[in-house]
Amino acid sequence: MRASLMTPCVARSTGVTQPRPIQAPNVNRGAPRGVACSATTAWDSWTSYISKHRADSASAPASKSELDYGREIAAAIRSSAGSFKSKYATGETNVPSSGGAAGISDFKLSHVGDINLNELPRDLHERLEALASVQLKQALGKPNADLDAASISFTTTDVDAALCVSGVTLQQGLDKTALIAFVATETERQASWSRLEGLILHWGATDAAGGAWGLPPQGWAASPNKVVDAGGAWQCSFEKQQMSGPEGNSAVYVLLLQVPLRGILKAGGLVFVLKATAGQNTRWLKDEATKKDFFLDTTRFPVIKASHQYGQPPPAAARYYIQHMQGRTCEMGEGNYSDSGYNDNPKQARELYLVAAAVVEDLTIKDQRGGVAG
Structure with missing residues (x-):
């Protein structure tokens, strides 16, 4: 495992597939809280x-x-x-419409075309991490602020590709929502066409690494908003973007996801695989280090409290x-x-x-x- 020289640290998938432990923020646990299944109500x-x-x-x-x-x-x-x-969606709609009470009501991808490759780290994984950080900061409306995010880098099976996933947890009152940026690119180009064309994220929720797949809590949202109910899982399309550099254009695939951290995600994480649906290789891409499905421990994300001390009006x-x-x-x-x-x-x-x-x-x-x- 080789640690990234940037902040925050990156754990390489060749040795470790979980983010480095992050010190938990100080949380006031003394305030009363009602639990629906316990004897003591609110x-x-x-x-x-x-x-x-x-x-x-x-x-x-x-x-x-x-x-x-x-x-x-x-x-x-x-x-x-x-x-x-x-505040929890209970209707019969097939497409989620919000990011949860603590999420961002209107968020979208930023285009990385204005970023010159010369301004980014030369190391590929660090470069993807920097691009993921840009997406998170733009979504948060703080493009010039320092951001403490958890990042993890992977390589994929079957296709020479690298993936960086960076995330933070947004908290408003008792609600928590994970904001996650996915950035992928090929590590080697063996043809004029990209083997990641039509890249999708096929994902669900699980209570632990290696656990069974389950549906995420309702109220999640994705950008771009191209989602498909895959029956027991969801599929989200990446957006292909071009970056300029001394050696020409470089294609990256980006996706923003925000998911309420309740139910199974109070103590679990996301499980996912990738597929290039329009490429020459349409096999499922998994974590090269484990040859298994990718796992993202969302409990390790740093917490960002709502800028308004008490959140939005209840x-x-x-x-x-x-x-x-x-x-x-x-x-x-x-x-x-x-x-x-x-x-x-x-x-x-x-x-x-x-x-x-x-x-x-x-x-x-x-x-x-x-x-x-x-």
């Missing part, structure tokens, strides 16, 4: 939260009305469940919930936590927002199972 967490703050601030036991307040909020949210729109049910919490906390003399400002006590406001997001998560999961229940 509104139970709210009751505990109110009781604790009441006891801590007034040095007195919580009143019965305070203990019941979480249930009152749950009832209020249930009454508005008819107009609540789940969905209607969470907004309704926060408004009730605002009135209650004002009665307790703990400040104003309007959903537009959260302006007096950011730490407590953050906790309130996380509880509200957990309520929405509970409602969504229950809604997917056939009804909203308290």
